[in-house]
Amino acid sequence: MDPQETNTLRGLMEYEAARTAPPEGFPTLPDLPGGRYTDPRFFELEKDHIWRKSWLFAAHIDEIPEPGCYRLWENAGQPVIIVHADDGAMNAFYNTCSHRGAPIVTDAAGKKPRLVCKYHGWTYSHAGDLIAVRDPEDFSGLDFSCRGLQSVRCERFGNLIFVNFDHDAPTLLQWLGPVADEWEEFQFGNCRLAARHIWDLNCNWKIAMEANTEVYHVRSIHAKTVAPMLDDRRNVNTFYSQGHGRMVAPRPKRADGTINAPVERSIWPEIETAGEIARTCTQSYGVFPNWVSPLSQHAIPPLLFWPNGINKCRLETWTLAPDWGNGPKPDMWTQNDGELLSPVLLEDTEFGEWIQKSVESYGFKGVPLSYQEARIYHWNQFADKMIGIENIPEELRVAQVIGEEWMYPNDPRVAFLNQ
Ligand code: FES
Numbered sequence: 001m002d003p004q005e006t007n008t009l010r011g012l013m014e015y016e017a018a019r020t021a022p023p024e025g026f027p028t029l030p031d032l033p034g035g036r037y038t039d040p041r042f043f044e045l046e047k048d049h050i051w052r053k054s055w056l057f058a059a060h061i062d063e064i065p066e067p068g069c070y071r072l073w074e075n076a077g078q079p080v081i082i083v084h085a086d087d088g089a090m091n092a093f094y095n096t097c098s099h100r101g102a103p104i105v106t107d108a109a110g111k112k113p114r115l116v117c118k119y120h121g122w123t124y125s126h127a128g129d130l131i132a133v134r135d136p137e138d139f140s141g142l143d144f145s146c147r148g149l150q151s152v153r154c155e156r157f158g159n160l161i162f163v164n165f166d167h168d169a170p171t172l173l174q175w176l177g178p179v180a181d182e183w184e185e186f187q188f189g190n191c192r193l194a195a196r197h198i199w200d201l202n203c204n205w206k207i208a209m210e211a212n213t214e215v216y217h218v219r220s221i222h223a224k225t226v227a228p229m230l231d232d233r234r235n236v237n238t239f240y241s242q243g244h245g246r247m248v249a250p251r252p253k254r255a256d257g258t259i260n261a262p263v264e265r266s267i268w269p270e271i272e273t274a275g276e277i278a279r280t281c282t283q284s285y286g287v288f289p290n291w292v293s294p295l296s297q298h299a300i301p302p303l304l305f306w307p308n309g310i311n312k313c314r315l316e317t318w319t320l321a322p323d324w325g326n327g328p329k330p331d332m333w334t335q336n337d338g339e340l341l342s343p344v345l346l347e348d349t350e351f352g353e354w355i356q357k358s359v360e361s362y363g364f365k366g367v368p369l370s371y372q373e374a375r376i377y378h379w380n381q382f383a384d385k386m387i388g389i390e391n392i393p394e395e396l397r398v399a400q401v402i403g404e405e406w407m408y409p410n411d412p413r414v415a416f417l418n419q
Pocket residue numbers: 097098099100101102117118119120121122
């Protein structure tokens with residue numbers, strides 16, 4: 001982050017601490033309709049438009065380090081195989097044989113010189129081309145060139161592999177927009193995979209994600225864990241036009257003017273190019289649709305939220321970090337290498353099941369959101385754009401009230417700084 005932007009952020013933190021109402025011109029946020037968490041129609045719309053057309057973080061290159069290595073990936077509800085090809089490319093295909101739909105692989109991961117269907121032995125290259133079938137003389141007019149594996153878009157950001165089911169989607173870099181530039185200082189191309197775990201939760205995926213999209217809850221549920229490290233009244237939210245968002249909050253100052261800093265992570269290696277904000281603040285990005293990640297000089301630890309039906313979800317916890325050599329393996333989110341969620345995530349997930357019961361109750365109508373929680377509204381607003389507003393039953397829509405003037409790099413708050 002350049003010094004001017006850092007200065008602006010510092011100014012905005014003081015602005016946020018001093019304001020006595022939402023910023024002038026910031027829209028009143030209408031209630032989010034409760035049906036967005038429970039209505040099967042909305043769940044289907046998410047499936048058809050959000051999961052089908054967004055870039056989704058699927059794998060780290062350490063998981064398929066050599067040509068022939070593959071990984072089965074079904075987090076988005078589609079059977080996908082991600083393959084490291086002979087030419088170094090990362091390719092993704094439906095795990096669906098072009099003959100009668102049998103799986104190409106059934107193991108979670110492995111390495112194969114060719115992709116051979118388990119049913120009748122059709123054989124594909126790592127590029128998905130059909131290269132051999134058994135008894136070809138018994139098929140009339142079988143055109144190998146149009147019987148390859150169906151591809152899924154697959155692009156890399158540093159060592160991270162993303163997929164997209166929409167062949168007309170923008171590129172991953174276009175999708176990330178300014179976020180990609182801001183992430184340069186974290187060297188995504190140098191981070192190794194330190195930890196990856198999956199957790200089943202009994203709530204709609206958005207309920208789980210929203211617990212990580214605002215700091216309004218910090219003083220209640222993280223009173224002893226996060227609150228001493230995070231000055232929530234100085235939190236600055238930023239909206240990006242692609243539905244992404246960012247929060248930056250400084251550490252609280254003690255009465256003597258000194259600042260709390262986490263000590264337990266100082267044993268992990270550092271991303272040397274990480275900037276001042278990363279080193280002195282809590283900084284977290286939401287990348288549409290399901291990525292939430294704090295970023296610091298020690299780690300890139302994304303949390304991913306995946307639907308598992310309408311009232312259940314999976315939380316995937318990742319820690320990516322610079323090479324830790326013989327030192328302790330970084331894991332931001334769990335205790336004992338996946339035995340239990342970290343204390344902070346235990347706090348963030350403890351109400352999911354309760355909130356799910358509430359949203360399914362007769363008494364639940366909708367969600368009033370404060371200015372502090374506006375990133376949740378912004379996410380929903382972009383979700384509707386992506387689904388196509390006219391495709392959504394009227395009672396389930398959110399109004400498009402946060403205008404372009406609030407989308408980065410625009411920010412009306414900056415004009416108030418020198419007043
Ligand atoms: S279904 Fe794959 S070879 Fe028959």
